[in-house]
Amino acid sequence: MTTSQTKFIFITGGVVSSLGKGLASASLASILQGRGFKVRLRKLDPYLNVDPGTMSPYQHGEVFVNDDGTEADLDLGHYERFSGVSATKNDSTTSGKIYQNVINKERRGEYLGATIQVVPHVTNEIKDFILSNLDDEDFVLCEIGGTVGDIEGQPYLEAIRQIAYEFGRARVMFVHLTLLPYIPTAGELKTKPTQHSVKKLQEYGIQPDMLVCRSQKQIDENEKRKLALFCNVRQENVITALDVSNIYEVPIAYAKEGIDRAVCNHFGIECEQNLPDLSKWEHILEVMSKPQGVVKIAVVGKYTQLLEAYKSLGEAIKHGAIANRVKADIDWIDCEKIEKEGAEKYLKDTDAVIVPGGFGKRGTLGKIKAITYVRENKIPFLGICFGMQMAVIETMRNLAGVQNADTTEFAQDCVPVVGLMTEWQKEGLKQTRSKDSDLGGTMRLGAYPCRIKKGSKAYEIYQKEEISERHRHRYEVNPEYENVLLKNGMQICGKSPEGRLPEIVERNDHPFFIGVQFHPELKSKPFEPHPIFVALIKAAVKLKKA
Numbered sequence: 001m002t003t004s005q006t007k008f009i010f011i012t013g014g015v016v017s018s019l020g021k022g023l024a025s026a027s028l029a030s031i032l033q034g035r036g037f038k039v040r041l042r043k044l045d046p047y048l049n050v051d052p053g054t055m056s057p058y059q060h061g062e063v064f065v066n067d068d069g070t071e072a073d074l075d076l077g078h079y080e081r082f083s084g085v086s087a088t089k090n091d092s093t094t095s096g097k098i099y100q101n102v103i104n105k106e107r108r109g110e111y112l113g114a115t116i117q118v119v120p121h122v123t124n125e126i127k128d129f130i131l132s133n134l135d136d137e138d139f140v141l142c143e144i145g146g147t148v149g150d151i152e153g154q155p156y157l158e159a160i161r162q163i164a165y166e167f168g169r170a171r172v173m174f175v176h177l178t179l180l181p182y183i184p185t186a187g188e189l190k191t192k193p194t195q196h197s198v199k200k201l202q203e204y205g206i207q208p209d210m211l212v213c214r215s216q217k218q219i220d221e222n223e224k225r226k227l228a229l230f231c232n233v234r235q236e237n238v239i240t241a242l243d244v245s246n247i248y249e250v251p252i253a254y255a256k257e258g259i260d261r262a263v264c265n266h267f268g269i270e271c272e273q274n275l276p277d278l279s280k281w282e283h284i285l286e287v288m289s290k291p292q293g294v295v296k297i298a299v300v301g302k303y304t305q306l307l308e309a310y311k312s313l314g315e316a317i318k319h320g321a322i323a324n325r326v327k328a329d330i331d332w333i334d335c336e337k338i339e340k341e342g343a344e345k346y347l348k349d350t351d352a353v354i355v356p357g358g359f360g361k362r363g364t365l366g367k368i369k370a371i372t373y374v375r376e377n378k379i380p381f382l383g384i385c386f387g388m389q390m391a392v393i394e395t396m397r398n399l400a401g402v403q404n405a406d407t408t409e410f411a412q413d414c415v416p417v418v419g420l421m422t423e424w425q426k427e428g429l430k431q432t433r434s435k436d437s438d439l440g441g442t443m444r445l446g447a448y449p450c451r452i453k454k455g456s457k458a459y460e461i462y463q464k465e466e467i468s469e470r471h472r473h474r475y476e477v478n479p480e481y482e483n484v485l486l487k488n489g490m491q492i493c494g495k496s497p498e499g500r501l502p503e504i505v506e507r508n509d510h511p512f513f514i515g516v517q518f519h520p521e522l523k524s525k526p527f528e529p530h531p532i533f534v535a536l537i538k539a540a541v542k543l544k545k546a
């Protein structure tokens with residue numbers, strides 16, 4: 001429910017993409033929380049995919065998964081990590097989804113014979129998305145994906161303009177994130193691209209209230225005055241967003257620039273006296289600035305050319321390191337290199353190895369070779385989703401002697417140690433999937449409970465029997481092989497509550513060898529590091545000291 005108190009902050013981007021709107025939005029939300037406000041973050045992506053679930057990780061980076069199984073943009077990960085607020089299906093959408101809803105309504109005759117148009121039907125659908133399913137928040141921060149001027153983005157700009165018209169400017173604020181390029185030969189920061197971007201926004205009837213300017217250099221008062229005058233923005237609302245080496249510096253850096261004061265002033269909220277409480281960020285930066293050691297963590301994956309594909313994983317490793325007061329040097333290793341050149345060359349100096357999630361056959365042999373290496377050399381290991389499936393296949397092939405143990409994801413005539421379970425339970429209902437299902441949205445997605453065996457390493461890590469973790473996969477470890485695995489040193493120590501689906505495996509002959517069918521990285525936060533990553537880094541520190 002929106003109350004008359006709920007205020008909306010719309011964040012648009014200008015000049016170029018990849019300016020970090022997600023981080024900027026998440027940081028602003030966290031600062032507002034530091035002032036005691038209740039916030040909610042939402043993302044609207046103008047592309048036509050219904051969700052990013054079927055998009056290549058090379059194009060779009062990681063697919064973030066919410067508890068409710070929504071496959072969302074990776075910015076939702078920043079939102080959750082910075083604000084601690086769990087996102088739902090009501091917090092991310094795309095043009096694909098918006099149009100799908102409109103067309104479904106049209107097919108059902110809900111528009112009573114009207115001609116369906118972008119304005120008002122698509123824009124109304126966007127407005128409904130923004131304004132529905134709220135819970136008395138003080139601030140709702142909505143990030144519009146893409147860059148102002150994109151054809152796809154126009155309905156979104158029209159929708160937020162209408163919301164400002166209907167709610168009045170006292171409840172709506174427009175924040176525009178732009179870039180001030182630095183031209184070394186002129187020795188100047190250039191404001192013209194920002195001026196053009198604001199002119200474009202004004203064409204759509206949107207007057208930004210604040211400019212957040214990404215820049216390599218401090219923006220001096222002269223430049224701020226110029227930007228303010230030409231862009232019709234109050235000078236104190238021109239915020240410098242200096243490049244930082246560590247994203248966890250952003251909230252404090254923005255607060256120093258007075259971003260929250262500018263927001264409070266815009267909405268007429270009294271704020272001069274008190275400062276936001278950012279002590280938790282200060283603590284994180286303090287620990288990160290004085291690490292008591294360094295551990296080297298190797299991630300053996302296949303999307304290593306684009307680290308955005310492993311966004312949450314990189315963050316979760318950092319959180320585990322912070323909890324152990326060390327720094328993690330992450331070595332992103334292309335599994336195809338290990339496939340060709342062997343594991344020794346790449347893994348011999350490493351303190352822990354992670355084989356992350358993945359899809360498809362390419363490079364799998366490299367992952368299996370890496371797993372053999374860490375198993376034999378007692379290097380701490382975490383296999384996530386596909387990484388767990390590969391760990392199980394490795395034990396079957398190399399210890400149980402089943403040479404053609406494989407996954408039916410890409411192998412036909414194999415011993416199906418990993419296969420397609422055709423049904424599983426979600427909230428008491430049976431869900432089915434088959435090889436012919438649509439690729440989008442048909443995986444086991446979102447939070448599922450798992451029961452952990454007492455006395456296992458996993459139990460020691462979680463300190464409880466019942467956990468809930470997020471999934472995103474189509475295939476499962478086949479429970480029929482439980483006994484063979486056990487005979488070969490691998491126990492299934494976490495299962496779905498009815499006892500059927502293997503969720504966690506661990507080796508009994510190894511100091512730290514764990515595989516999980518879920519994605520623990522999706523729930524890790526700087527202020528709430530995930531216990532598995534804390535334990536993995538702890539094991540790495542121990543190995544290093546030994």
Ligand code: GLN
Pocket residue numbers: 356357358359360384385386387409472473474475476
């Ligand atoms: N490709 C595997 C599956 O679909 C693993 C997926 C993943 O690692 N997220 O089951």
